[in-house]
Amino acid sequence: MNEIIRSQYHGHISQLRRIINSWNLIPGSPSDEFDTLANKLLSHLYKAADLMTIRNIIESDLVTIYGLYTHEINAESFANV
Template structure:
């Protein structure tokens, strides 16, 4: 594999993370959510999507990361809507 091809793959993945991060930010899940957490969540979700994870798995990750990782309560966000938005994004990209 040549370096141009590797750079193209790296740039493509960075772009997908950035697009997913923008989507997560646009959801305004929490007004105090740090951009770095959105980047982390985008990376984690994209990694699972690349492995073929279904919406149930993605929803579990979202619940876990927003509750355990970020400290939100379940009633503070709609994990089903977030998951649906992410799965629709994936389908269209």
């Protein structure tokens, strides 16, 4: 991976991290708590995934990996950010 692509990737991950952390899903969690989700989302965004796919990834990961309940999150709203 050349340096320009690497720099762009890190910039995009940083932006996604800020967005996801602004949701305050787990108060007091480390800033890198949701990096797995950020990386998965970025991968799908680079592949031009549609809004429904992004919503499903957000909801699925927040429920299965992070233990949140579907009624605690608004994946549709999050996907629209």
